[in-house]
Amino acid sequence: MSERILYRFPGGFHPEQHKNESNAKPIRRAAMPAQLVIPLKQHIGATAEAVVNVGERVLRNQRLAKADGYVSAPIHAPTSGLVRAIEEHDVPHPSGLRAACIVLEPDGLDEALQAFEPWPDFGEIAPLLLRERVREAGIVGLGGAVFPSAVKLAGTPGTAIHTVLLNGAECEPYISCDDRVMRERAEEVLRGGQILMHVVGAGKCLVGVEDNKPEAIAALRAAALKLADPRFEIVAIPTIYPSGAEKLLIHVLTGQKISRETRVTERGFLGNNVATAAAIYRAVVLGEPLTRRVVTLTGSGLNAPGNWDAPLGMLASDLIAQAGGYQPDVARLVFGGPMGGFALASDEVPLTKAANCFLVLAAPDAPVEPLPMPCIRCGKCAEGCPVELQPQQMLWDARAGDFERAEKQDSLFECIECGICSAVCPSHIPLVQYFRYAKTEIWQREREHEKSSVARDRFEFRNTRIERDKQEREAMLAQKRAQLAAQKAAEPVAAEAAVDDKQRAILDAMARAKARKEALQAEKTAASEDAAHE
Amino acid sequence: MWTAIVVFTVLALALGLLLGYAGQAFKVEGDPLADKIDALLPQTQCGQCSYPGCRPYAEAIARGEADINQCPPGGEATIKALADLLGVEAKPLSAEHGVEKPKMVAWIDEQVCIGCTLCIQACPVDAILGAPKLMHTVIVDECTGCELCVAPCPVDCIYMQPLVPTLEQWRWPSPEERLAIAEESVAGSVRMDSHQHEVAKTGRAES
Incomplete structure (x- = not known):
């Protein structure tokens, strides 16, 4: 096998690895806890919609919530039990906000449902059906980005995928869940790679693993030999943070630089984390939805660091208790790794599809944040930046509130939030915090701007409506007034006629009376004349 | 000399006509x-x-x-x-x-509402739904928080409530805000008790 030429991305740095604490022991399977708290949003995109009712008994692999829209993912039950509640619960999020969760009380029977038909001969299944399976099984990127995998598999119309990339770099310190998955489930990972190649019609599968994981590389190479599939190439890449960022990994492996606006699928690559590939294998070949994941519990604050295969929804507190509990001087709980992760307020948060690590630090490793000093323009952040930004300039603009400049001139959104700038800053300036703040602030302003446009439209519409109503009412009044005037104009004639009628009747009556009187008179005269003649 | 005068007069006239025409032809409606x-x-x-x-x-x-x-x-x-x-x-x-206040939205206590429609008439963006003698309610997404509906309510059942951000709307606090919070909290370190959200914001994953 010819040696692949590897490339070096700009910047990067070498943090202390701390991998040995957790990567020595095999993955252990967590015992089912008394309660599972399963968030409805464990992925990028729309929150899933619950399809079970409170009080309902569900089986393992049964769908609990359905995907709401194209960019979304369903959620399945990790075991059988009763749905106790659908309510707001603490979730692992930097805000500490609560979110809707399904609370499932396992009944200990672990009765399963065959969610999907197993397809051991996936090569005979149409790619479209396989993609639908990945979607139905609720599979999302397990490297931490949790983007729905089926959406990724759809690729970019008009661009063929030539290479499937399995990302086993795991560059973040402390974390070793992918390492253990590659060592123990290498064949599942590669079979997942075969499914991915079949779905997108790629002829090559590159597996990039940092060279600090020789056992994983050996296990993958052995599995590739066993599968006798020449399309696989397992590449050991130099250990340098953040080589696991997808576009940087592509740079290392192929020398291609891909800008933020370009998706990797547009360049013919499909990237997936190794654990995602293993989950795709299980969904297709065994017909199992994604209900568990491997998570690293590590750090100086734990008695026994290690990797655990645990059901989604298991509370970190339960998991840590099973894993041997905290050291007495425990000080900080971090979700994810030390570079890209965030501190949690509580350990009562569930394991989600995004959770690759719970890092627990003891007091000496979690010092109080030193107060930031002024920037001395040393340029270390710019040297370390793997995407060639000018962090000190971005900091300046973000601090001044000049977000437009930060976005347009400094390319703020190119920032991958790797945290190197913060880590190397001699003035302890939390640069990446400024960038996260600036990004979310820009989104917030966009939302507010959108809302204000809607408010303007509604206000203007209301004004036009009121104006229109007023005009309509005036028009109606005018019409009525005209009608009245017309009636008045017609009335006098009628009155005259009425008077005439009456008078005529009176005159008639008078005439009749007169005639009658005359008749009577004539009769009387005739009678007296008769009497005179006699 | 005369040529110069003639040339400039003609130029002035031609340009003046051009400007006059442009002013008419490209007139902007509105302000x-x-x-x-x-x-x-x-x-x-x-x-x-x-x-x-x-x-x-x-x-x-x-x-x-x-x-x-x-x-x-x-x-x-x-x-x-x-x-x-x-x-x-x-x-x-x-x-x-007035003074700058955090974003609020109106909320109608539907138990107390008598269905008088006065608030509906006051709302500048048609964000209140209801009919005479029927319960009224506020469309939260459309409410601008102008408070114009509060005063007309004869039974005082409209309250302004702070807008609770969802996970999608949440934004990272700026490091300066975080420092301010840290000064208020216990030594700026993260305690692991439940629901200590304010304290959590001071945590720093980078080390």
Whole structure:
């Protein structure tokens, strides 16, 4: 096998690895806890919609919530039990906000449902059906980005995928869940790679693993030999943070630089984390939805660091208790790794599809944040930046509130939030915090701007409506007034006629009376004349 | 000399005609400056600026009748944006027009509402639904928080409530806000008790 030429991305740095604490022991399977708290949003995109009712008994692999829209993912039950509640619960999020969760009380029977038909001969299944399976099984990127995998598999119309990339770099310190998955489930990972190649019609599968994981590389190479599939190439890449960022990994492996606006699928690559590939294998070949994941519990604050295969929804507190509990001087709980992760307020948060690590630090490793000093323009952040930004300039603009400049001139959104700038800053300036703040602030302003446009439209519409109503009412009044005037104009004639009628009747009556009187008179005269003649 | 005079007279006439024609042909409908100002205003339509809505205030600023610091809902950010647009010095919010408050939305206590429709008539953006003698309710997504519905309510059942952000709407606090919070909290370290959200914000994953 010819040696692949590897490339070096700009910047990067070498943090202390701390991998040995957790990567020595095999993955252990967590015992089912008394309660599972399963968030409805464990992925990028729309929150899933619950399809079970409170009080309902569900089986393992049964769908609990359905995907709401194209960019979304369903959620399945990790075991059988009763749905106790659908309510707001603490979730692992930097805000500490609560979110809707399904609370499932396992009944200990672990009765399963065959969610999907197993397809051991996936090569005979149409790619479209396989993609639908990945979607139905609720599979999302397990490297931490949790983007729905089926959406990724759809690729970019008009661009063929030539290479499937399995990302086993795991560059973040402390974390070793992918390492253990590659060592123990290498064949599942590669079979997942075969499914991915079949779905997108790629002829090559590159597996990039940092060279600090020789056992994983050996296990993958052995599995590739066993599968006798020449399309696989397992590449050991130099250990340098953040080589696991997808576009940087592509740079290392192929020398291609891909800008933020370009998706990797547009360049013919499909990237997936190794654990995602293993989950795709299980969904297709065994017909199992994604209900568990491997998570690293590590750090100086734990008695026994290690990797655990645990059901989604298991509370970190339960998991840590099973894993041997905290050291007495425990000080900080971090979700994810030390570079890209965030501190949690509580350990009562569930394991989600995004959770690759719970890092627990003891007091000496979690010092109080030193107060930031002024920037001395040393340029270390710019040297370390793997995407060639000018962090000190971005900091300046973000601090001044000049977000437009930060976005347009400094390319703020190119920032991958790797945290190197913060880590190397001699003035302890939390640069990446400024960038996260600036990004979310820009989104917030966009939302507010959108809302204000809607408010303007509604206000203007209301004004036009009121104006229109007023005009309509005036028009109606005018019409009525005209009608009245017309009636008045017609009335006098009628009155005259009425008077005439009456008078005529009176005159008639008078005439009749007169005639009658005359008749009577004539009769009387005739009678007296008769009497005179006699 | 005469040639020069003739040349310049003809030039002046020709250019004058051209300008006159352009002025007619490319005439802009409406007031572009007022449009630009209006785009910067928060569209709360609350009338706190003493004009009946954001558009009239924008027009007043464009005419030079109103000052740029009369919009409490927009606050400092709007004043700064207006100052940038108009090329004038930013100034603090005028106190007589109100104070900058966090975003609020109206909420109707439906148990108390008598269905009088007065609030519906007061709402500048049609964000209240209801009918005579039937319960009214606020469409939260459309409410601008202008508070115009609060005063007309005869039974005082409308309350202004702070807008709770969802996970999607949440934004990272700026490091300066975090430092301010850290000073208030216990030594700025993260305690692992439940629901200590404020304390959590001081945690720093990077080390």
